[in-house]
Amino acid sequence: MTKMSLVADHFMKHSDQLAVEIVEDVIQQMDLKIPEWEKQQAIQMYKEFMGYLGKDLMNKLGGVPEELLAWSKDNGERGAASGGRISEIVVRYPPTRNSFSNIVTSLSQVYELSVEESVFLLSRINWLLDLSLNETLFAFERLSDEIEKETQKELAELSAPVVPIKEGVAVLPLIGSMDSYRAHHILENVIPRIAEEKVNYLIADFSGLYNIDLDIARYLFQIENVLRLLGITTIITGLRPKLAQTAVLGGIDLTSIKTFATVKQAVENID
Incomplete structure (x- = not known):
């Protein structure tokens, strides 16, 4: 056996200890x-x-080891699924390289490797670590993005419920911070559901919103236009002065929409 084959055999036979x-x-x-x-x-x-x-050393594969990539992908997905941070993975690679360098130094002495062989061995280990790190990061980010999108979808569904309060009347309470995803979700998913439930009046309650910008305000007020085309009257309640000012300064016409301070007042004024 060559010296490098002996080193490769050492890695496989003593994998537990190493x-x-x-x-x-x-x-x-x-x-x-x-x-x-x-x-x-x-x-x-x-x-x-x-x-x-x-x-890899024994067979002189040279290419990208698919098993290592699959292993690294599993590591990344495991970290993302457990709610860990990407920095927790990255920060451990430098000390890991140091540990491998110490192992290579020891094995070079045991198996009397030449300088060229030692350099090759260390370079190969670093290359595999880099491959592993990249695939781990990519897998972590992919799954994290999927989890974030799913969480965002669930939050959007929970934060924009349509609440029937009497025949032909429902309330759409808008709560928390409104972003483009939530606004789009309401327009694409909530509005069709309102139409299916034979609602004549929809009370859009803005009292729970604490953060909104002009673009999102325009998006939300498109709801009234869509509902009007569907034969549904929109009533707005809880419109805070700052939000009303944002709408007016943005050229949004509120004169055609009935507004009330509270949901109770809106319900009392529905014929």
Whole structure:
């Protein structure tokens, strides 16, 4: 066997020991306090990494190891699904490289590697770590974006309920901070539902809104135009002075829309 084959065999046969060594070293370098389950998870991850590294060196693959990419993707998705931060992943790579450098130095002495062989080994490890880090970050961001979109969708649905209060009359309470996603959700999803429920009057209550800009205000007041075309009368309540001023300064015509201070007053004035 060549010297590099012996090193590759070492990585595969001693993956458990090397994984523990790296995890312990990283914990010490960063002065981390982590639960035992997380430590064991990290050990398992590096054990698998050692296996990929050994096979890569043994077979002189040279290309991108698909198994490593799949492993890294799983790591990234696991971090995103657990609610972790991307910085928690990135910050551990520099001390991990230091640990691998120490291992390479030790193995170079044991197997009497030449300088060129030692440099190649370290370069190959760093290349695999870079591949792993990139795929981990991409997977983390992809799943995080999916989770954020799903959460945003759920929040939009929960924050814009249509509440029937009597026959032909419903209230649309607008709560919290209004952004373009929520405004679009109301226009695309809530309005059709209102039409299906045979509502004659919709009371759009703005009293719970605490943040809105001109673009969003225009978006929201488009609701009245759409509902009017559907034969539904829109009544606005809880319109704060600042929001009313934003609408007027933006050229939004409020004169055609009935407004009241409270939902109670609006209901009392519906024929």
